[in-house]
Amino acid sequence: MKLVTFQKGDYGPRPGLVVDRGIVDLSAEGFKDSIAFMAAAASVQADVAHSKRVISMDNVRLMAPVPAPPRIFGIGVNYAEHAAESKTEVQKVPTVFLVLSSAVVGLDDDVVLPKASAKVDYEAELAVVIGKPGYQIKAGKWEEHVFGYTIMNDVSARDVQRATTQWSLGKSFPTFAPMGPWIVSKDELADPHTLDISLTIGGEKLQDSNTSRMIFKVPALIEYISGIVPLQAGDVISTGTPAGVGMGRDPQRWLKPGEEMVIAIQHIGELRNKLVAET
Numbered sequence: 213m214k215l216v217t218f219q220k221g222d223y224g225p226r227p228g229l230v231v232d233r234g235i236v237d238l239s240a241e242g243f244k245d246s247i248a249f250m251a252a253a254a255s256v257q258a259d260v261a262h263s264k265r266v267i268s269m270d271n272v273r274l275m276a277p278v279p280a281p282p283r284i285f286g287i288g289v290n291y292a293e294h295a296a297e298s299k300t301e302v303q304k305v306p307t308v309f310l311v312l313s314s315a316v317v318g319l320d321d322d323v324v325l326p327k328a329s330a331k332v333d334y335e336a337e338l339a340v341v342i343g344k345p346g347y348q349i350k351a352g353k354w355e356e357h358v359f360g361y362t363i364m365n366d367v368s369a370r371d372v373q374r375a376t377t378q379w380s381l382g383k384s385f386p387t388f389a390p391m392g393p394w395i396v397s398k399d400e401l402a403d404p405h406t407l408d409i410s411l412t413i414g415g416e417k418l419q420d421s422n423t424s425r426m427i428f429k430v431p432a433l434i435e436y437i438s439g440i441v442p443l444q445a446g447d448v449i450s451t452g453t454p455a456g457v458g459m460g461r462d463p464q465r466w467l468k469p470g471e472e473m474v475i476a477i478q479h480i481g482e483l484r485n486k487l488v489a490e491t
Contacts (some may be wrong), residue, residue, distance in 0.1 A: 213261055215360065217246050218316075219273045232395060234266045241265065246278050246395070250343040250359040257429060275361055276318035276391040280339060282444045285385060285437055286312040286366055290427050290452025297460025299429040306428045306436050309379040311366070311450070315389035322488045323387045325469060329369035334466045336411035336419050336475040339364040340430055341395050342449070347442035351431035357443060358430070360397040361404055362449045363475050363483040365390040365411075367467075371457050379409075389448035390473075390485045392449070401479050404430050408478040411453060413471050421454030428452075454484035 214230040227246040240474040241260045242293075243249040249257065266385040288307035295302045317323070325332050343359025366383060367390070373382025401407075404423060411419040426435070433449055458465035466472075469489040478480045 213257070213397045213400070215249065215277055215281055215397065216244055216321075216394045217275045217277055219275060220267065220271060225275055227281060229405075231261070231266060235272065236260065236263045236266055239343055247282075250341070251445040253334050258441045262291050264266035270385070274319045274393050276316045277395045278391070278446050278448065279316060279318075280313045281316065281448045282313070282446050283441075284313060284316075284377070284389060284448045284450060285309075285443050286450050287428070287433060287452040288379065291454040292427060293420065293421075293425070293455035294370060294457065294460070297457065302427060307435055308437060309383070311380065311389050312384035313362050313389075315384045315386060315404050317387045317390050317485070319390075319392040320484055320486075321387065321390065323365075323367055323386055323390060323467075323473070323485045324490050325426055325467060326369065326385050326490050329371055329385070330466070331370040331459070331464075332413055333368045333370050333458040334413070334418070334467060334473050335366035335368060335457055336408060336409055336477075337364045337366050337450045337453050338409060338477055339391065340404065340433070340449040340451060342447040344444045345442065345444050346427075346438055349438040349443070351435040354431040354434040355398060357434060357438075359445075360395040360396050361480060362391055362395045362448075363449070363477050363480055364451060365473060365475055365483060365485065366450055372388055390483055392483050396480050407480070408476075410476050411456070411478070412474045414437055418458075418465070419454055421456075423451070425454060440467050
């Protein structure tokens with residue numbers, strides 16, 4: 213199944229499931245948001261997916277599938293080639309930082325280049341969305357706690373990020389966490405470690421890799437994070453970006469107003485966002 217948050221006409225943001233006939237309006241089935249649906253039992257989810265309460269996809273705006281995640285856990289330098297281009301040493305445990313949920317936007321939303329930064333960069337990432345809460349989850353039980361997978365662009369103001377050893381503020385400007393277009397449930401995506409991942413701007417492919425190249429795989433990330441912080445339904449773990457970011461290029465390449473970033477991940481889809489200057 214594909215879980216979305218959508219808006220249509222006078223409908224405010226509502227959770228939905230994409231089906232052949234359109235979108236099942238989950239608010240009509242008693243779910244206030246996508247997190248409530250993910251937290252429901254699997255049997256309830258399956259029953260709702262066959263609902264006859266379907267609306268047309270015409271004039272539907274897809275928003276971030278989880279508009280306000282409880283937490284977004286970013287993973288740094290999780291591909292060896294990206295670590296090398298960033299001149300950053302790979303740690304013995306995952307490098308984890310937080311991205312504020314106030315930075316989240318969705319498919320086709322503009323990303324605003326802030327006046328406070330002259331070095332804004334792109335990062336194509338596979339994001340894991342937690343469906344079942346858990347604490348001290350063993351790696352062998354990781355999949356029980358995953359609802360599914362989406363795309364995240366971990367947009368980064370490198371000058372702000374690198375000014376200190378703390379990365380969160382440089383990655384949390386408004387609109388810096390595009391996410392979407394939907395969450396593909398884990399039953400439709402058996403292995404998150406076999407997916408082609410790319411980022412293109414203006415027809416030029418700047419990142420082109422595969423999630424098999426992750427240093428710390430999803431089970432290890434879930435075990436490590438949940439060993440310290442209990443995971444909640446709706447939490448997002450953005451698993452890191454492969455090589456090809458603007459910071460690692462010679463000459464360095466920073467994002468510009470008018471450009472459009474397109475991230476594609478195999479079996480999930482595309483996330484498109486245009487860039488505008490802050491006014």
